Amino acid sequence: MNYIDFKQGQLHVEQVPASQLAEQYGTPLYVYSKSQIIKNWQLFKQHWPKPHRLCYAVKANSNLAILQLLAEQGAGFDIVSAGELKRVLKAGGDPASVVFSGVAKSEDELRFALQQGIGCINVESAAELERIQQVAAELSQSAPVSLRVNPDVDAKTHPYIATGMKANKFGIAMADAMPIFKRAAALPNINLLGADCHIGSQIMSSEPFLDAAKRMFKLVEELASEGIKLSHLDLGGGFGISYEETDRLDLENYLKGVLELANNYPELTLMLEPGRAIVADAGILITRVEYIKATDDKRFALIDAGMNDLLRPSLYQAWHDIVAVQETQNARGQLVDVVGPVCETGCFLGHARHLTVKSGDLLAVKHAGAYGFTMSSNYNTRAKPAEVLIDQGSSYIIRERETFDDMVRGERLLKRT
Numbered sequence: 001m002n003y004i005d006f007k008q009g010q011l012h013v014e015q016v017p018a019s020q021l022a023e024q025y026g027t028p029l030y031v032y033s034k035s036q037i038i039k040n041w042q043l044f045k046q047h048w049p050k051p052h053r054l055c056y057a058v059k060a061n062s063n064l065a066i067l068q069l070l071a072e073q074g075a076g077f078d079i080v081s082a083g084e085l086k087r088v089l090k091a092g093g094d095p096a097s098v099v100f101s102g103v104a105k106s107e108d109e110l111r112f113a114l115q116q117g118i119g120c121i122n123v124e125s126a127a128e129l130e131r132i133q134q135v136a137a138e139l140s141q142s143a144p145v146s147l148r149v150n151p152d153v154d155a156k157t158h159p160y161i162a163t164g165m166k167a168n169k170f171g172i173a174m175a176d177a178m179p180i181f182k183r184a185a186a187l188p189n190i191n192l193l194g195a196d197c198h199i200g201s202q203i204m205s206s207e208p209f210l211d212a213a214k215r216m217f218k219l220v221e222e223l224a225s226e227g228i229k230l231s232h233l234d235l236g237g238g239f240g241i242s243y244e245e246t247d248r249l250d251l252e253n254y255l256k257g258v259l260e261l262a263n264n265y266p267e268l269t270l271m272l273e274p275g276r277a278i279v280a281d282a283g284i285l286i287t288r289v290e291y292i293k294a295t296d297d298k299r300f301a302l303i304d305a306g307m308n309d310l311l312r313p314s315l316y317q318a319w320h321d322i323v324a325v326q327e328t329q330n331a332r333g334q335l336v337d338v339v340g341p342v343c344e345t346g347c348f349l350g351h352a353r354h355l356t357v358k359s360g361d362l363l364a365v366k367h368a369g370a371y372g373f374t375m376s377s378n379y380n381t382r383a384k385p386a387e388v389l390i391d392q393g394s395s396y397i398i399r400e401r402e403t404f405d406d407m408v409r410g411e412r413l414l415k416r417t
């Protein structure tokens with residue numbers, strides 16, 4: 001995280017003082033660094049030579065400007081809804097470079113994706129395969145598909161974001177895969193391109209990834225021996241980042257390891273779907289302390305950002321570093337619970353943090369670039385925050401703060417005569 005640093009006693013985001021951003025755009029405010037996003041993307045590219053492909057997972061941060069930056073870098077995209085596909089198209093992404101994941105795709109979504117010339121639909125069940133066949137037949141098209149297989153690997157992450165175990169709703173069980181691949185190969189409007197898996201998110205060790213990859217390569221071989229030749233294998237995303245800056249996923253080691261395994265399959269293009277690893281450490285959330293409340297046993301900093309702005313702490317007990325924007329002399333500070341305005345005890349951004357803060361001070365929540373804004377909501381009729389991108393010392397608004405009118409758009413009062 002070197003695009004943010006303390007200078008002249010306060011936090012700067014690429015030379016821009018955080019207090020200036022708060023002043024100009026208000027708080028709470030998401031701030032992203034263009035250079036950090038590009039740097040993260042380049043790191044993957046550097047260790048993932050062509051013809052292997054990278055599809056950025058749009059759900060991590062779907063702001064149009066960020067998708068545009070990544071499209072300009074030649075990114076493909078992993079989407080999970082027609083809405084995300086519309087974002088990619090609007091941002092200048094190539095539909096042929098898009099893969100479409102998700103367990104409950106509707107007929108309308110499948111039709112739209114096929115009409116747009118989607119690169120690949122990642123099929124999650126036998127029933128979905130039949131639906132795609134029917135929609136593609138109606139359109140007189142051949143649907144490019146991959147079958148998502150659940151490799152039954154424990155990713156050792158939070159249970160809500162582990163996706164590759166038998167008990168999870170995702171993908172086709174490995175034991176059931178062969179007949180469904182055979183069916184896909186035989187259906188007239190299906191163009192079977194590949195297989196895919198995704199075992200979870202915020203994974204901190206190479207082992208589960210390599211374990212899943214080995215199972216998938218074995219499946220590729222079994223399919224080949226049955227006469228089914230795949231052209232790609234998509235190993236998903238899930239690369240963990242260091243929220244606490246104490247542990248680190250050895251990404252290069254994993255990428256190297258999987259490329260070595262792939263040496264035996266020269267005709268297979270590999271794909272990855274990183275989301276968090278591209279944007280998480282490129283964003284912060286700036287928030288202002290409204291009040292301090294001290295009780296007999298607790299000290300609370302009541303801030304203007306809540307679980308509706310950044311849900312991760314409330315939903316996954318996720319830990320995000322929180323720093324004071326103005327550097328304080330007493331660096332260790334007092335123990336403070338940093339809590340938001342939403343009427344839920346679970347609305348907090350951090351418990352028991354050492355901070356020296358008073359009412360009116362600004363705080364920055366780090367590593368907020370992924371699954372931050374995209375998981376925000378209007379709960380408590382709170383407007384979603386603005387988003388700003390910093391590029392070479394200048395700030396650009398890439399999403400306006402919502403207004404009350406934005407929030408009630410589409411709602412109707414009952415007619416009274």
Ligand SMILES: Cc1ncc(COP(=O)(O)O)c(C=O)c1O
Pocket residue numbers: 057060078101102198200201202236237238239273274275276277
């Ligand atoms: C199918 C699929 N691909 C990619 C991702 C991106 O994951 P991450 O942001 O952890 O890289 C996800 C989310 O976990 C996903 O469900």
Ligand SMILES: N[C@@H](CCCC[NH3+])C(=O)O
Pocket residue numbers: 059161201202312370371375
């Ligand atoms: N939303 C999760 C990641 C889920 C990934 C989606 N498959 C998080 O914030 O960590």
